[in-house]
Amino acid sequence: MKGIMNTLFGKKNRSRTISFSLVILVYIVIEILMHAIRMPRLFTSLLVPVCCYIIVALALNLVVGFSGELSLGHAGFMAIGAFTAVAVSGLSASAVPNGMLRLFLSVVAGCIVSGLFGLLISVPVLKLSGDYLAIVTLAFGQIIKSLINNMFLGFDKNGLHFSFVTNEVSLENGKMLLSGPMGATDTAKISNFTTGIILILITLFIIYSLINSKYGRTIMAARDNRIAAESIGVDISRTKTLAFVISAALAGMAGALYALNYSTLQPSKFDFNTSILILVYVVFGGLGNINGTIISTTLLYVLPEMLRSLQDYRMLIYAVVLIVVMQLTNSSRIRRFADRITDLFRKKGEE
Amino acid sequence: MANPVLEVKNLGIDFGGLTAVNNLNMEVYEGEIVGLIGPNGAGKTTVFNLLTKVYDPSRGSILLDGKDIARMTTVDVNKAGIARTFQNIRLFGKISVIDNVKTGMNNHHAYSVADAIFHTKKRNESEKRITEKAEELLKIFNLYDSRDIEADSLPYGAQRRLEIARALATEPKLLLLDEPAAGMNPQETDELMNTIRFVRDKFAISILLIEHDMSLVMNICERIYVLNYGTLLAKGSPDEIKNNEKVIKAYLGD
Ligand SMILES: Nc1ncnc2c1ncn2[C@@H]1O[C@H](COP(=O)(O)OP(=O)(O)OP(=O)(O)O)[C@@H](O)[C@H]1O
Ligand SMILES: [Mg+2]
Numbered sequence: 001m002k003g004i005m006n007t008l009f010g011k012k013n014r015s016r017t018i019s020f021s022l023v024i025l026v027y028i029v030i031e032i033l034m035h036a037i038r039m040p041r042l043f044t045s046l047l048v049p050v051c052c053y054i055i056v057a058l059a060l061n062l063v064v065g066f067s068g069e070l071s072l073g074h075a076g077f078m079a080i081g082a083f084t085a086v087a088v089s090g091l092s093a094s095a096v097p098n099g100m101l102r103l104f105l106s107v108v109a110g111c112i113v114s115g116l117f118g119l120l121i122s123v124p125v126l127k128l129s130g131d132y133l134a135i136v137t138l139a140f141g142q143i144i145k146s147l148i149n150n151m152f153l154g155f156d157k158n159g160l161h162f163s164f165v166t167n168e169v170s171l172e173n174g175k176m177l178l179s180g181p182m183g184a185t186d187t188a189k190i191s192n193f194t195t196g197i198i199l200i201l202i203t204l205f206i207i208y209s210l211i212n213s214k215y216g217r218t219i220m221a222a223r224d225n226r227i228a229a230e231s232i233g234v235d236i237s238r239t240k241t242l243a244f245v246i247s248a249a250l251a252g253m254a255g256a257l258y259a260l261n262y263s264t265l266q267p268s269k270f271d272f273n274t275s276i277l278i279l280v281y282v283v284f285g286g287l288g289n290i291n292g293t294i295i296s297t298t299l300l301y302v303l304p305e306m307l308r309s310l311q312d313y314r315m316l317i318y319a320v321v322l323i324v325v326m327q328l329t330n331s332s333r334i335r336r337f338a339d340r341i342t343d344l345f346r347k348k349g350e351e
Numbered sequence: 352m353a354n355p356v357l358e359v360k361n362l363g364i365d366f367g368g369l370t371a372v373n374n375l376n377m378e379v380y381e382g383e384i385v386g387l388i389g390p391n392g393a394g395k396t397t398v399f400n401l402l403t404k405v406y407d408p409s410r411g412s413i414l415l416d417g418k419d420i421a422r423m424t425t426v427d428v429n430k431a432g433i434a435r436t437f438q439n440i441r442l443f444g445k446i447s448v449i450d451n452v453k454t455g456m457n458n459h460h461a462y463s464v465a466d467a468i469f470h471t472k473k474r475n476e477s478e479k480r481i482t483e484k485a486e487e488l489l490k491i492f493n494l495y496d497s498r499d500i501e502a503d504s505l506p507y508g509a510q511r512r513l514e515i516a517r518a519l520a521t522e523p524k525l526l527l528l529d530e531p532a533a534g535m536n537p538q539e540t541d542e543l544m545n546t547i548r549f550v551r552d553k554f555a556i557s558i559l560l561i562e563h564d565m566s567l568v569m570n571i572c573e574r575i576y577v578l579n580y581g582t583l584l585a586k587g588s589p590d591e592i593k594n595n596e597k598v599i600k601a602y603l604g605d
Binding site for chain 1: 405426442444451453456460464474477
């Protein structure tokens with residue numbers, strides 16, 4: 001009993017326990033509510049996007065909070081994941097009729113392709129010290145958006161057709177996957193809230209496993225003191241690249257989930273503003289604070305949508321909430337209070 | 352005498368017009384505790400930065416167990432067997448005391464990222480060994496009770512000890528200590544001297560240390576090198592150095 005309580009509420013694992021319980025609890029409550037009463041569409045339509053943004057914010061926190069590097073292009077990785085997933089899902093629609101399986105394939109593909117792009121841009125950049133990553137990711141986000149904006153991809157019985165800048169794809173009774181600025185049209189909506197929650201749990205699992213391993217320690221060591229880390233044999237660029245690639249892959253996963261929740265999706269959705277929005281979620285949740293990230297993303301994403309009916313007061317309330325969230329997640333008093341509560345649980349277990 | 356662990360030949364470095372270290376020849380033998388002393392600005396820390404390749408030498412060679420390490424990276428120098436502490440403490444401030452030490456064991460306990468994510472047996476066994484070894488080191492340096500707090504919130508003397516523990520975690524052949532007793536009270540310094548001797552014997556390593564506290568240097572060093580204006584002024588046993596005219600003059604100023 002003592003062992004179990006320690007694994008759950010020991011100082012190191014407390015945050016992990018809270019994260020998993022929080023997500024599962026919220027899921028159960030929402031599922032019960034949805035079955036018991038008719039929830040407004042405004043509410044249900046937000047569920048999957050919130051899951052996506054939680055995943056991408058957690059991913060970005062790995063880079064910004066744990067690895068101490070700045071990325072201004074995480075929307076770009078979402079875009080890669082999103083449109084890879086749309087293409088894979090569209091192409092495999094007849095081969096894999098099962099929606100769940102197809103969703104799985106598309107999400108994995110989005111993850112891998114996005115991770116590869118992450119590797120491609122971070123390997124050269126992270127060899128340098130300094131804030132080059134911020135500049136390069138900023139450019140990367142813009143380039144990806146423009147590229148997808150100019151891509152036309154369709155398929156019919158003769159195979160895949162592709163053109164760039166102008167639409168020269170003519171199909172015989174086929175289907176367009178990407179139509180330039182219009183993006184993906186007529187995608188099968190195969191994501192749902194449950195998958196979103198599962199992917200959040202997977203993301204949490206990956207991030208916590210990484211942090212509580214030798215890799216997590218070197219990631220944080222390289223952040224806290226570069227010279228000291230090198231003096232004990234930590235390869236800084238490899239360590240930072242690892243964090244970045246995993247983050248990019250998870251952002252791709254979020255993008256894939258997002259794309260398959262809508263029948264149409266434009267590349268402009270993943271612009272610079274989106275990258276900054278994700279960064280705001282992370283900063284307000286607290287750098288390196290996983291539970292803070294989950295809470296701030298949920299509040300800051302849902303609130304502006306919920307407040308639409310209040311019109312003029314909307315941004316005022318939003319601003320107040322920003323301040324309150326920042327106070328809550330970054331205040332040592334609140335953290336100590338939370339620690340005390342989990343300590344109580346632990347003591348009970350030890351008795 | 353036994354083989355030199357470290358052999359420095361004609362080592363030198365220029366910063367623009369300033370020659371910070373010049374023509375330095377120095378050896379450290381197996382199991383020795385050697386002192387490197389000299390007035391402020393003599394170039395002692397610069398020597399450490401050369402040995403650990405924080406700086407690239409302008410001249411000369413550095414042999415560790417006979418192998419030239421002067422062209423290696425800092426990371427590879429550590430893998431080859433040199434670990435160090437810093438004059439201005441450089442801990443990983445936002446991670447726990449025990450994690451600071453565990454990070455030092457990074458290269459001696461291999462498991463993959465996949466092992467880490469899937470919590471394989473290999474990962475769990477490695478982590479268990481890492482934890483045991485880290486706890487052992489913390490006990491030696493009297494830090495065990497503070498193992499879960501952030502390194503930044505340790506008192507000054509404890510931070511210095513933690514740096515040594517972290518360096519030892521990399522299993523070096525040669526340990527470089529840059530003013531390990533700076534900021535410590537006499538009692539702490541006494542304890543530190545005993546600990547330094549203890550780890551030398553326990554881990555069978557050589558130690559090269561920079562220190563301004565002469566009682567410490569004269570007490571635990573078997574041989575001493577004196578640096579002045581970047582060049583070697585004298586070398587010898589503590590007694591020889593204590594009575595060396597040139598050394599006394601350099602310290603008192605002319
Ligand atoms: N990176 C650098 N660039 C330029 N000059 C440097 C650099 N590092 C050291 N120096 C110079 O080299 C000389 C030796 O400095 P060093 O820090 O090695 O002295 P020290 O013997 O460790 O002194 P202290 O006892 O005060 O620590 C000083 O004049 C210093 O200003
Ligand atoms: Mg110095």
